[in-house]
Amino acid sequence: MARVENSSSKSSHWGIDACGDEIFHGDTIFEFPNGDVVLLENLPEYLIKFLGVKETTAK
Template structure:
């Protein structure tokens, strides 16, 4: 006799444990944009908020410094 959970899996298969969020595109840095992500539009480019500093440094020549 198998464990009840094993029997359920044998009959119904494994449940989808992780639902996949809807994909909205790719940002200027090549990262996937998902529904609900914070994005910035700058000069016609879509950038994830989490990639903004990297974008400004790489494409705009910005330098981030600490005030002294």
């Protein structure tokens, strides 16, 4: 995901994360080696959907 430049100084839009949500300046993001950018709140969804991580309960 490449950073999206916005010519309007009134917008705080930074780009779109790998899960399709809008990123604003100041948001906490994670940048992956493959180029994906993911918002903090979307990290569990990204790990499960895109990297095949399995969520379980410790027993």
